[in-house]
Amino acid sequence: MKCNSYILGGTYGKLESVQLTRRAILKGAVVASGAALLSAPAVLRAAAQDEIQVASMFDLTGNLNIYGVQQMNVSKYAIEAINEAGGVLGKKLVLNAYDTQSKIELYSRYAQEIGTNEQVAAVVACFTGASREAARPVLSRFKKLLFFPTIDEGGECDRFCFMQGTDCVQQEGPLIEWAAKNAGDTLYVVAADYVYGHVATAWTKALAEKAGVKISGVEFIPLEVSDFSSTIRKIQSAKPAAIMSNLVGSNHIAFYRQFAAAGLNGSIPIVSPVFGLGNEQEILSAEETKGIVVSYSYFETLESPENKAFLEGFRKKNADSGVVADTPAQVWIAWHQWKQAVEKAGTTDIMPVVEALESGMSYTGPAGPVTVDAPSHRNIQNVHLAKVDANQKFEIIEKFEQVKPTREVVGAGACDLTGADQNSHRMIEPKF
Amino acid sequence: MTDLASSQTENGTAVLTGNKNGILQGVADWKHAKTGAAMIVTAIAILIAVNFFSLADQLKWTLWVSFGIVAMSLSFIWGKAGIFSFGQNALFGIGAYGYAILSLNLLPYSGETLSALVFAGVAAAAFAAALGYFMFYGRVGDVYLSVLTLAVTLILYTVFSSTAGPQYRIGEATLGGFNGMPGLPTLTFWIPGSGSVQLEIQALLIFAIGLAAVLYVIMSYAADSRFGEILSGVRDNETRMELLGYDVRFWKWLAFVVGGAIAGIGGGLFAAWGTFTNPSVFGLTQAAMVIIWVMVGGRNSLFGAFVGVVIVQWIADEADKVVSEQTPLILGLMLILSLFLLPNGVVPTATNWVRSWLGASKGGSRGEATQAAPLPASEAATEPVRRGVIVAQNIAKSFGGLSVLRGVDLTFDEAPVYAIIGPNGAGKSTFFNVLTGRVTASQGSITLNGTDVGAMPAFERARLGLGIKLQIASIFPSMTVRQHIDLALRARSTANRGALIERTLRDVDLWERADDQASDLAHGQQQWLEIAMVIAQRPSLILLDEPAAGMSRQEKVRTAQLIERLSRTHRIIVVEHDMAFVRSLEAPVAMLHEGRVFRNGSFEAVCGDEEVINIYLGRRSNAVSA
Amino acid sequence: MDSVLVVLFSAATSVSTLLIASIGLAVIFGLMRIINMAHGEFLMIGAFTTVVLVRTLGLPVLVAALGGAVIAALLGFVVEIVLIRPLYGRRLVDTLLVTFGLSLMLFQLAVNIFGTTSPGISTPFGAVAIGEYSVSVYSLLLIPVAGLLMLAVYLVFTRTKYGLLARAAAQNPEMASALGVDARKINKLTFMFGAALAGLGGGLLAPIVAVSPGMGQSYIGQAFMTVITGGQAFLLGTLASAAALGGVQNIVAQLVTTFWGLAALFLTSIIILRFMPEGISARWKRQL
Secondary structure, three states: OOOOOHHHOOOOOOOHHHHHHHHHHHHHHHHHHHHHHHOOOOOOOOOOOOEEEEEEEEOOOOOOHHHHHHHHHHHHHHHHHHHHOOOEOOEEEEEEEEEOOOOHHHHHHHHHHHHHOOOEEEEEEOOOHHHHHHHHHHHHHOOOEEEEOOOEOOOEEEOOEEEOOOEHHHHHHHHHHHHHHHOOOEEEEEEEOOHHHHHHHHHHHHHHHHHOOEEEEEEEEOOOOOOOHHHHHHHHHHOOOEEEEEOOOOOOHHHHHHHHHOOOOOOOOEEEOOOOOOOHHHHOOHHHHOOOEEEEOOOOOOOOHHHHHHHHHHHHHOOOOOOOOHHHHHHHHHHHHHHHHHHHHOOOOHHHHHHHHHOOOEEEEOOEEEEEEOOOOEEEEEEEEEEEOOOOOEEEEEEEEEEOOOOEOOOOOEOOOOOOOOOOEEEOOOOO | OOOOHHHHOOHHHHHHHHHHHHHHHHHHOHHHHHHHHHHHHHHHHHHHHHOOOOHHHHHHHHHHHHHHHHHHHHHHHHHHOOOOOOOHHHHHHHHHHHHHHHHHHHHHHHOOOHHHHHHHHHHHHHHHHHHHHHHHOOOOOHHHHHHHHHHHHHHHHHHHHOOOOOOOEEOOEEOOHHHOEOOOOOOEEEEOOOEEEEOOHHHHHHHHHHHHHHHHHHHHHHHHOHHHHHHHHHHHOHHHHHHOOOOHHHHHHHHHHHHHHHHHHHHHHHHHHHOOEOHHHHOHHHHHHHHHHHHHHOOOOHHHHHHHHHHHHHHHHHHHHHOOOOHHHHHHHHHHHHHHHOOOOHHHHHHHHHHHHHOOOOOOOOOOOOOOOOOOOOOOOOOOOOOOOEEEEEEEEEEOOEEEEEEEEEEEOOOOEEEEEOOOOOOHHHHHHHHHOOOOOOEEEEEEOOEEOOOOOHHHHHHOOEEEEOOOOOOOOOOEHHHHHHHHOOOOOHHHHHHHHHHHHHHOOOHHHOOOEHHHOOHHHHHHHHHHHHHHOOOOEEEEEOOOOOOOHHHHHHHHHHHHHHHOOOEEEEEOOOHHHHHHHOOOEEEEEOOEEEEEEOHHHHHHOHHHHHHHHOOOOOOOOO | OHHHHHHHHHHHHHHHHHHHHHHHHHHHHHHHOOOOOOHHHHHHHHHHHHHHHHHHHOOOHHHHHHHHHHHHHHHHHHHHHHHHHHHOOOOHHHHHHHHHHHHHHHHHHHHHHHOOOOOOOOOOOOEEEEOOEEEEHHHHHHHHHHHHHHHHHHHHHHHOHHHHHHHHHHHOHHHHHHOOOOHHHHHHHHHHHHHHHHHHHHHHHHHHOOOOOOHHHHHHHHHHHHHHHHOOOOOHHHHHHHHHHHHHHHHHHHHOOHHHHHHHHHHHHHHHHHHOOOOOOOOOOOOO
16 A cells, blocks of 8 residues: 655655655754754853853733733843942853743753753742743742742741741731721632642631631632623622622732722721732822721832832832832842842852841841741741822831741641752642 | 455445454555554654754654654544544643643552553544544534544633642542643653653653654554555545445544544653653644644645654744744744645645756557457356345425425336436436435335335445445546456455456446546536446445436447347446437336326337427426325 | 522532633634634733723723723734634644644733732722622622623624624634635634634623733633533533533632532533533534
8 A cells, every 4th residue: 555655745756755765864863963953052151260150031011011021120220239339259140031932841940940940040030920830840840049029828838948028927917907906807808829829818718717806708819801890799698798809810809999989998808918010009090099908018109218219229120020029029029138148158059048048147138127037938037017098009007027937837837948948949838 | 365256245344344454454564564664764854853853852753753643643534534533632732731731640560551552542532432422423423523533622721721720530540630740750661670650851852753754654564554444445435335225424434433442642752852741732722733733744645744844843942043022923924824825735736846956758559458358248147146125105295384206106016117207306416315215205215125224324225235326426536447456346355356357347348547537527527437436336226317418429328238238137226318219219108297207118109209308398286196 | 598599609600700700712623623722812812901901091991801802802812813714624633732822922921011019900890788788889790791791792693694604614714615605714703703702701891800820720620611512502512511511610709618519520521521522502502
């Protein structure tokens, strides 16, 4: 039976089998040489004696770039600032900036690339917990230090990973207390339907109970939903005193809009540990966001000499990049905490740096002083409550000094990276 | 080897056993072995080259290989079987999750994850089987199929994104919702004596290349085998395949399942490479990427699938270095440009250039068996007379509110040839379709050789001995004349088959064109080719719908001669418009008018009838007495 | 009593939203058999146009939405000539892919022009009390607006010359061209009309969601489901499937949770397609 040469897209005559063999070899040669060409060893910067390589992975394109662009801006700014001040251990820092295009598999892939690049000393990367979980196990395996700048729900228990953002207890505690004092003792929870949303809600329940606040309802919203009419109706049925919002992503911004459209934002205040991460207060109108209460470590409106210097320098290089939210500020803090630790350890080797970080040094940055809490690898940092004012800016209403992070993982014990977990490289699964 | 003479009753099973024989044929075929050896040589060359890659590049290439595998699966089902699935990435994703779930659970016990890789393929194949059943046996049309597969992948995205929570777990594996499942074990083998061996970066790449090569060889065999031929037929002309007696639903389903298994294995490799998986693999972007890879590389080429992956991914990675942060723009532009400039993809276009350079002719050379002089039609003295009987009783058919057939009673059991005529709107075509099974009658019964076939679809009637030729020449443009008859002979008897092909082609005077592509034939010859396909099925009854349509006078004469020849051994029913042609058939004529049989008798009797003439000239517009 | 009323209104709003988001896709798919993967981006462009018009010129939302329709139609005009027309007669997948490439480019262009975070417009007309509940007036307004939109499209396709010619050309292209119908001009108008409907839809939806370059992505999935479940009759079929899918989704979300509402929507769609593989309206006589 004639070989219908499907492979090369046509029908042949009798000489087919010989041609096919020749073609197969030709193909193989093309593949091999093409592969070699395309994989010409990446131009590795000469292992210059006076340089230290570092890396960042952020989403500069794609849906998540509303967070990633500013993070990368600050990352570059921080490296430049450090270099202008003399570098680290007298050497200049070189930043390898990766655009992960909002694609999770790129986090995994670039993490592998970074991991196999022996010269990279530290990484500040990721926005979502999902991307962190794609990168962290890989970086850990290759013994690369990772600083994660975003607020998160806890559970990380990795000796080579440091969490910059505030955790649920640091944020939600003050928020729930504020709600209890200023609104009433019932709380309705709306949260994004993924791990962060569920864990944050578990913490909400625990903290609310402690504060004597009753949960009048919980609603989880899938990430791609932007129609909140049924949720708003249920909220009205439940008649809570305040709403705790852990909604995430551009689709969920519609909640605040539709909530205000239903005329409810005057009567039921909203508290949120995530609102503002993507500058939602500027996307929505002043009317819609007035009065929303949030809690973070960093706000642009903080008054301190460190913040003033930070913002001035940043605006000189990034004049119209918009408001600096908490997460990008944590990128700056991360780089500087790392720099401090390297200078204390006298080397960029990972274990000495880790130990230096754990040794209780304090760094005072634009958000105030931060110190690593060794067992949890989280920062003891200031937490501020702020309210969105009529100009869509955050007005600080209360300051909590040096709030300790939790070491607990909700429903699953604790992580002690200087004790039982000193060789651990895992994520503890929360139970909720 | 099934004997041709007895294949009539075994037509149903002959198809399946035939397929098995075909693949075994291929294995034993020396030609394929030579190709296989060449593949191994090139694979070794690649493996040597791999040593010169940096670690980062080795990682990159492993990822590209996993992408290439799923692209190849789409290239197979789309290029070969004509199934455009927008959701091939869904099967890739199921493979990834399958690997994740099984490896997390099994690794502590089995010390290896190869089983998880196999499971990835199996899980994806199972899902493809269920989805395929739904789509192909539900007769979902082409356009809807592509959108349906897209919808499926979006649904899976939503479902998997919402599995955040400790209750969503399978054994040790928590699904993790939007965050996905991190910390998967990489590919691990269990070697007796050494225990568990994890594949490190270079080893994983070598394994991946080897895996891709093996899958590629398997797919090539499948594409070149009888299975591939059947799929080509389904792709080129689904109707014709049905009328040849193939259950096209089954073959498309099978192709889809095979494609699913391959995609699943690619997904498993992807999960092992990244040591994680998450729902974004089901997303719209990933769905489109698979298509872009195949489009750029060339959907008619298994190898092109890999080329497409390399080109697109390389550009996507490099784009950022050229114009920062504009990757979607560049990707979109690239896609549009490739659609306009290289519509067939890179590999087929490049191959055509190479071929035209080398001056290779397209299928011009003839096989050894052809001789120059056409022989007169053989008497076929040993051919048994096989005249089937078909009876239509009280056939009525309405479409919506319009009743087209209003009680047609016709019995075809005596004369060797029958003709059905009637003016436009009489219901000829509808009646034809009711006889063949393409349309189900609203009322009445059709009995074929004693069996009630009213409820049977066309392909089952074909297997019972009903040969059907539609009005428009329904052939496979990309296949040779010889392949057409081969396809029509559903039984697999190599010894007899060659001779049978020759005899059949001689019967229609196409033997000297046996190795020409069907698209190169003249219109009339294409009609004869189709008739030859019908004859090759050994039918007892042949239905011809307007066989003289579009033919020159000379071609019509030869067609009438052909029908006369065939009528010596078969019964033939012809639906026709052309009166001169009908006269030359010398057959009894049934005239339909307004959905009923108006006159029935010899040609002279019917066509001399004044009322009949009036109807044709449009003078009588009232309903006639039955 | 008032809670039942509010639930029903909420369901009607969901159906209207789905309808408004899908009708543009339905027209193009139903008449030209083209899957316009950039439909979401036309929606987004209409939304951004509306936002700009409201913020800079202070136009009322409904008027500004018409502006969104016009801009989208102009874009549709260009796209049809440059990208769609050269591909007529080619495989279905070619136009699908070219529009997908277009959607990538439009998304990035929107990001370049408007940035990643840009202010939108808030919902006008305030809220009204229904019993103990407070409901957004605009969300109620969308119900009659969607109805008017359907009526307008129906009138265009049954009463105007263009509409009749378009339907004829769709059902029997050879016959239509034999009758002297300029298929190219008709197709251009159809594509522009579909794009205009998408732009208008985006403009109408802008006040209730956050307008961002990626907003098109979130509507395309549901629009697809609605259109293919609707079937051949692009107007009445889409209406029927929007009612079925949107209604089911909303009611289930009210009774259980939002996730189950989404799941119910997909399930309903699958069940419908299982028994009516060519869509709800496949066997209808009126193929409109």
